Amino acid sequence: MAKPLSEYNRKRDFKITAEPSGAASGAQRNASALTFVIQKHDARNLHYDLRLELDGVLKSWAVPKGPSLDPSQKRLAVQVEDHPLSYGSFEGSIPAGQYGAGDVIVWDRGIWHPHDDPQTAYAAGKLEFTLAGEKLSGDWVLVRTHLKGSGDKERWLLIKENDRHARPASDYDITEAQPQSVLSGACVGNARPTPAPQKTAASVTLAGVQITHAERVIDLASGTRKLQLAQFYQSISEWLLPFLRHRPVSLLRAPEGIDGEQFFQKHSEHLAIPHIKQLDQRLDPDHARLMQIDSLAALIGAVQMGTVELHTWGATSDKIETPDLFVLDLDPDPALPWKAMLEAAQLTLSVLDELGLQAFVKTSGGKGLHLMIPLARRDDWATVKAFAKAIAQFMTQRLPERFTATSGPKNRQGKIFIDYLRNARGASTVAAYSVRARPGLPVSVPVSREELKGLRGAQQWTVANLQQRLQGLKGDPWAGYANRQRLSKQMWDTLGATQPQ
DNA sequence: GAATTTG
């Protein structure tokens, strides 16, 4: 049943809106002279409001698509709160910020003749009636469906009966043919005289994905807009996708921009991220299904959902229990000068050289650097993590003034924490060429060993200047990355550690 | 951002 007039009054501030305040009409009208009105309302979504006078108020339904003269076209009509009779002649603009803000015109009005007792028929959920308006005529039926709409809103259907006023939709669309107000001749919505002027479209299609809120600024520091971030990711997709393909991915999303709420997302079961791949449940039986980005469309789909950062597992989905790389995440005390960070990286690389392991360096886009070591997918997570921990402890033992293998800010005072914990099953590390959700939108960028000494910071590249670097590159900074390496007994011995199990 | 619930 519809909400009463008090609901109408509660939703409106009559000091601000020009709409009439509501009071039921005391005088009981003659049942043969009931009025109806259809208002066209250019609110958030353009729709038509059908209002039938009954019991001194206007019973009201929102009809998203408006009436159709075609009896085969059933039009959804969501019942809304009763409106006062005086609302029937309201035409004008509801101010922004008010309930139902937007322009209203009286699209049609006249008399409705119920075929039966209207109170009884209304209560029964099936109103059959004849309209005598300026545009609409003939017999109509308004019938309540069993399905409730959102909340307690009742869903009805507005259907034209077959009579001499009926016309097939292919032949004639009355909302299209007669868009204007019957009071003023004014138009509203996309039927405006100059339909939606020169305003840039709010949504754009990129790589087959509709990007909504394309103009939303997601980073104040760089002024980057949502569409620009999507275009950036598209422009570097040939560099980024090889690091995303074939492995589980987690997303850091910030739909309102990096200064708004941020959250991590590891699965995509409830809401569909366009084109994203759902991985087999058996890969991680204790959790919801993991996801994977294998294509440009999926990447752009993720951006549409507000994704800024992409984090990947250190294993591929087809062999998920044996990592194909491990990470040494060098996290400096923020107070340390960049020079100390560079020296620490060189020292760690020297040890890896001693071990016979080739490592690949990337900026984190945050404070530190990431060393990535490709593996032959032979050892399990526990083994690989223990090995990374052994390196961290070995470095700390050798150079306790520079390094720590113990997490926590207190232990990191003046030092660099070698974060080996990224190498646990289920953990992830920001992918090479992922943007970071920080002011200026820095990017995690692979660099060659030769370039390392000249690095000026972990945020040297951002969405604004990465293109320039990539275009100027002579060769692949990570040449040889495809060479997978095995951990040997000799390496464990050198580190003074033993392989678990 | 999208789905769901509330008014």
Next chain:
DNA sequence: CAAATTCAACGCGAC
């Protein structure tokens, strides 16, 4: 219909 609310990870090590 419009507005408000809800949800979108997880395990590890330090203490």
Next chain:
DNA sequence: GTCGCG
């Protein structure tokens, strides 16, 4: 057991 971390 809780907390902080990424």
